[in-house]
């Protein structure tokens with residue numbers, strides 16, 4: 532199985548590149564951001580709790596997202612592999628993912644990080660906010676809060692995969708196709 536963690540700060544291009552990768556490599560896309568937004572849209576209790584945190588630019592509790600991923604793995608027993616987009620975002624999430632995959636006799640193949648400077652992240656997300664209506668893309672201070680959350684809680688997850696010798700990084704500014712080409716080179720080398 533090919534199991535990829537696509538990593539990077541908010542707005543780095545994870546969702547954008549995941550969509551292209553799943554098409555080319557026939558993998559299942561698991562985005563915790565998308566899963567949480569569908570819970571919000573469905574008005575579930577989980578969604579109501581998550582919305583408050585997401586609208587404030589704060590990560591939702593580990594057990595919530597780990598439970599969602601476990602559920603999705605359970606429902607895709609015949610997948611050729613997975614693209615994890617926006618997960619794991621903390622060290623406990625990374626440890627839990629290793630355990631969930633080990634239970635299924637598989638493992639993460641590689642983490643690929645998209646490196647983008649903060650100024651560009653803020654500009655991309657403000658543009659997306661104008662068209663998507665996503666509450667967490669609406670103002671600069673909220674986006675800065677998400678980047679802060681990333682720097683303190685999520686960035687250390689890269690070291691977790693460096694320690695397993697599974698870390699790759701790609702510069703994430705430029706044409707979408709050009710960045711996709713660099714990701715494919717890594718994917719094809721795995």
Ligand code: B4P
Pocket residue numbers: 540541542543544545546547548563564565567584585588589590591592593596616617618619620624655656658659667677703704705706707710
């Ligand atoms: P996510 O849905 O994961 O949102 P994101 O990080 O903001 O988006 P992404 O990174 O995928 O966007 P993309 O760059 O593709 O998370 C939202 C919230 O959910 C979090 O803040 C948190 O509260 C919660 N959450 C999610 N997962 C969690 C977890 N595991 N644990 C705890 N909480 C969790 O796109 C950004 C924009 O850039 C787009 O408009 C795109 O068109 C544009 N773009 C992309 N590539 C570009 C390029 N090369 N050039 C120019 N623009 C580009």
